[in-house]
Amino acid sequence: MTLPTRRQRPMPERGRSWGRDAMSEFDDLFNRMGTLLESTVGGGFARGTAWAPLTDLTELxxxxxxxxxxxxxxxxxxxxxLDExxxxxxxxYAxxxxxxxxxxxxxxxxxxxxRTMLPGQVDAERVTATLREGLLTVRVPKAAGTGTRHIEVTDGS
Structure with missing residues (x-):
């Protein structure tokens, strides 16, 4: 009686970027995309343009x-x-x-x-912003009367 032999698969080779910082990979990709877009459509993603910080938007x-x-x-x-x-x-950052x-x-x-477009109408007069331990928190109150409202259906008479 013979037993099946188990074959070992070769380990995949590690790419040339092994050990390289992931953010530098993204920066390199972003720069390449910017160069490509600039050469085809012009402007917009040129080097030196503003970058966006990590941000969360939550609706209460x-x-x-x-x-x-x-x-x-x-x-x-x-x-x-806040514009509308x-x-x-x-x-x-210097x-x-x-x-x-x-x-x-x-x-x-x-x-x-x-930049973000807020999903609903807001009360611009009551916006508050606080900066604590490197976290900026901007609270934008919703405009009065913009909540969900139940509308009753009548029979039309």
Whole structure:
């Protein structure tokens, strides 16, 4: 009686980017896409344009809450604008002066901008923004009367 033999599959080779920082991969891809788009359609994604910080948008019963990660930013260096339903958060990270040689830099610098269209009508007069431990929280209250409303159907008489 013979037993089946078990064949071993070869281990897949690791790509040339093994050990490379994932963010540098994305930056490289973004730069390539920007170059391609700029050469075909022109403008828009040119190098040096603003980048968007990591942000969450949550809808509550009475407000929209935007939480934006801005570590190391001072509150006076952040600009927040609300134009009807479009919220814009912008600012700029200045490159730090360093002594010595920088061997690896992965922190983003330069102009940042986050834009979003809020899903419903808002009360622009009651918007609040707080910056605590690098987390910017913008609370945009919903306009009065914009909640879900039950409409009764009548028989038409």
């Amino acid at each position: 019963d009475d407000a929209y809450v935007v939480e934006c990660e801005l570590p190391g930013m001072a509150r006076q260096d952040i600009d927040i604008e 339903r479009e919220l814009t958060i912008s600012g700029e 490159e730090q002066e360093r002594k010595g040689t920088l061997h690896r830099g992965t922190r983003r610098t330069g102009r940042f901008e986050y």
